[in-house]
Amino acid sequence: MSLPPFRRIAVFCGSSTGSHPRFLAAASALGRDLAARGIGVVYGGAAVGCMGALADGALGAGGEVIGVLTRGLAEREIAHTRLTSLELVDTMHVRKARMAAISDAVIALPGGYGTFDEVFEAMTWSQLGIDRKPIGLLDAEGYWTPLLSMLDASASAGFLQPYNRALLQSAETLDELLERFKSDRQSPLADAHATGRELRA
Numbered sequence: 360m361s362l363p364p365f366r367r368i369a370v371f372c373g374s375s376t377g378s379h380p381r382f383l384a385a386a387s388a389l390g391r392d393l394a395a396r397g398i399g400v401v402y403g404g405a406a407v408g409c410m411g412a413l414a415d416g417a418l419g420a421g422g423e424v425i426g427v428l429t430r431g432l433a434e435r436e437i438a439h440t441r442l443t444s445l446e447l448v449d450t451m452h453v454r455k456a457r458m459a460a461i462s463d464a465v466i467a468l469p470g471g472y473g474t475f476d477e478v479f480e481a482m483t484w485s486q487l488g489i490d491r492k493p494i495g496l497l498d499a500e501g502y503w504t505p506l507l508s509m510l511d512a513s514a515s516a517g518f519l520q521p522y523n524r525a526l527l528q529s530a531e532t533l534d535e536l537l538e539r540f541k542s543d544r545q546s547p548l549a550d551a552h553a554t555g556r557e558l559r560a
Contacts (some may be wrong), residue, residue: 371467388408390416394423401458403428427443466496478496
């Protein structure tokens, strides 16, 4: 039985532009490429930095873009005013839960503490069977390499089980990442997590 295609993907990324032009270019390209595939973007709702480039790339290609932003950050991150939909919520927890609820997968681009927090919470929810969906890092300029090395070290040290380490995919291109997502959704491991049989830390 074939699985339904991804309708929307949540994208986590920085509200800053970063120090390399490719970071901004990667965000714009991801938005554009998701729109070209008919996949909607769910993101943090800001108009600045990589977040703004992501949204503008998708909107420019005719895509759906849903922003979810806390009221407290609406001014600091400068809410995007041209989105398909912008939802203002009270807390960061509600923001992340809402993004998870309306998306079918997660992709992370380069970002800072907020992006790290979003990625790790998504992985923790997946590990615990709370919200099992594909999660991946789309690399740009090797940004995620140190994090992947840290996770491998954690698995080697016995703090991450191999099947939990495998929850986080990574790739340099969207096509490759989506293929890995497809395999992830079809694997027996996905069923094990979904039914709560593999909940060890």
